[in-house]
Amino acid sequence: MGSSRTSRRWAGSGLVALTVLVTAGCATMPDSGSPEPVDPPSGADQGVQVRVIPVPPRDGQSPRQVLQNFLDASIADEHDYQTAREYLTPEAVKTWQPDTGAVILAATNPDASSGDGDPDHATVVLQSQQIATLDAKRTYRARPEPHYSASFTLINVAKDTGKDPKDAATKAQWRITDLPPVLILNQTNFRNAYQQADRYFFTLPDPSLPPGSPGADQSVLVPDPIFVRRRIDPASTAAAALAEGPSDWLKPAVRSAFDGTDSVGNVSTDTSGAVRVQVNGANFQANESQCGQLAAQLYFTLVSLNGPGSIDKVTLTGEHGTCYLGSAQAKTLSWAPGSLTSAANGGGVPYGRNAATGQLIRLDSNAAVAGVLGSANLPVTLRPAGGQLGPFAVRRDGQKAAVVSADGKGLYEAPLDDSAKQLGAALVTSQAPSPGQGLSTPSWDGFGGLWVVDRDPANPQVWLIRGNNSRVAVPVDLPTGLTVDSIRISSDGTRAALLLLDPVTKTRSLQIGLVVRVSGVQSAAAIIDLRAIAPQLSDVTSVSWADPDTLLALGKENGGVQQLHYVPTDGSGSATDTALQAVDGMTVVAASEDRADQVLADSKEQDPKDGDTIYQLAGSAPPTWRSYNHSGAVLPAYPG
Template structure:
């Protein structure tokens, strides 16, 4: 089962301090990665910005507008009070947001123009996608002002919002809206930043019905029939039951599509603690879904779990060139050629079912695959000059990178080799495919180190991957990424160097909002999986197991790997 979606924290003392003044907080940045999670449906600290002060100058009016913009109540009515009447009607805050560090803000007036500059660290798109900047970039925007009834008001500004990192922490929540992989058998999370509303169940359902973000859309589909909307603009939760009443377009879904639609809705709403079950109706009437009752438990549709692994999915570890599994406190060689020592192996990957292994030859020139059954041979499926650690996807395709030329290569389930396209200019040195098959992490060379990106996977017939599109940075605070592994459908374990903190593993949201550091560790590889401890391999041939923010010994070995 996937974890409850983590949400952004609220800094209570600082927020309360803001209630009595119209200044931008400058006590230090609140950056993603502070481990300040609260429940998705926990109400925010409400801060009611003061109205425009009589006699305020243009710079103060702009500052007041910035502060008031963080209050989403009544379609940001507090912010509109700082705008000239016609401008207040035309302003489009829903156009997205640019996020900046408050301590870098500079405001200067020249005549009827006020210019704002700051260091932008992220952006939130109109569709809710949060995208951190790899490095802070210059944010520069201009406000024009005029006098209205003897008071300065803003009469010209760009669409969208300008938020400090503190504003985002206080007034947004991170959540997943679930769509379907190309096969329609697995849900895939679209990680979004949503302004806090009185009914997060309504906000999440509306986002689901609108379709996936532009970033994820090439990799997923939806079972929502075109034109389907909420029959009434509300998803009430009464006695733990979320009532989702859809318009008649929902009748256009067939039996299997209704099941998939139900899975999307239930997986999306189960993130809310208050939701214990979901009832789907159409225009107030019955909506039959084969195989389930009218009231669907939050635990319905486990077969759509994007991170599902076998209960006995133990980690694989290589000892002296032999592949084995960590079982309890011991190590047992696997069945098949990989576990006999007849062919020395390194850097294994296990299929999602845990019954097939992929391994590299000692010289990294061959990628081999073999069933974990007695006498099963290892069969070469890819050759190259310097192959990177392999990664399975849920369709049985096996990914790697030939670091000799930077190509992403796949051994398809039918054995055919496939080259996967990535955007030009990327020097890819590693790849890790999410267990849902719709997203891939790319480890890329950047300067003298390595950075981490995540992109959407576009597939063709037979779910064979064709290209990875739209890669965006993950964990920009890690300046030299050395290895990475998917923890679950929304988090990854990143091994690298954090400036001022040394080498460590950080478990970070793929969206870039939240991070939990471990203690310092001298490691060269990392492994992770849902509901299992993070493992690392050390340079001196030991495997360590995460225990909170410390590490315990798991025994000798190298290259730990969980299924997937």
């Protein structure tokens, strides 16, 4: 779940935040006057974050100092930004709306001010590199721009300053009268002031499937990452954000049980982890099922905020009726987050292919699977040819697998038992001239849908094959000039991690697209609104889902070496990502959506005679690569 990912990333960046804030003196060290007290970190922030004490305006500060202090005060631990508003004129107070969005910059150091000859008017320009934005729904989006510029107009509101320039400067009272309407802060202060959480929404039914078929009406909770202010009642803020509905990006693929309710009250939590929330406009006596769904959405949202084991029970009180959801019951819900992952469906074991024979094997036992794909007499089309071995994917329940032929031209499916004695016809065929341009590694969603990319330059296409082996083309809303090189679908089927190939530079970028299900004959799904979530990586070789809201990418930065990066689906880890060193020659990374499973990788050794080696990531602080000791195995992969 999201909490594990959030805790991991904060642990890696906290020391930096503490050091930078204290040494630079941004918000905790005033640039003039007596030192202000700083409360020591406590609780979840111990050794990680610092509390920001705002400094009110003082006479005699320059326009640049006033702006800097305003920026610092705006990220202080005040619910209503009271101190920051003291730096604004009454007119500016009305136009500044910090809760409607934010711009996150690399730095917030105002340039020198200019008065244009008027001693009582000044303009201060803030210029920096833009990192990201936060919208009114608290949704983070990576938006790297090399040049961001914002102008602030200030006026001197002091009266009777006298004619002596020195006396006038000492009594000057500069206030901001014109400024951008949103919050502006640097990435260090953003990490200090904000905390990430996942709010959860239900997948929509698939209108293209017959009622009662797998995936037609089954729902599962999907994470929708948000950022809330860390020390300003984050639980109540997260609950309110949940009731407001999903992000604009995720909205076309999900629904909320909160639809039709008015609002939620503040979250009340006692020392035992019991949560109480008032839901206005809800009649739980008339609709008990709605109450259970509301409680599930809220329970998993608060757990993502506070960590596993933090919530014992959630009690919802409507205008009529009350219901509750306990932690034990929450874990058994069919729609719980991650309930469609391989681990939740008995398939959380890694697989590989025998490099010499092509047999599909279980890496936990190094034994060939049952059925035609594990046969010593593998069909010729799936055997290694010319040093090539086609990729594969095991269905998330471990009952079937799909394998691409060595020449990249055919996709075949077979059960992992003895029910099928021979390989059937290809589900998809490619006319690509070479294996590297043929079919990509396939990927299964949690509803049994099989996804694969045909990289044929003459006819590139993403295909979806469903339970009755019907094949439908899936349109992708691609950026100009790029093509889809591979796809990894989330277990809930709402998001697709795509590696996009630039045919000019031959590099691959990582983007995430929203999967919307549609009814009709021509297509059952479409991938829309692609977003770059790892802009710091210039080339990505392999990607795998690490949990329902995080990807594990094998890639490199400009001029850098290949490394492993945990990438949140909203791109919020790009600025503070702590990369893991990769082994030379790594081509494939394999993770499951359960963090308890080992991360595996395939490396092509520098000496071709040694073949490939599978490594596992073991240990901590920092983890290291160790040989997995499965002789002859290549292409490690978890189901999915």
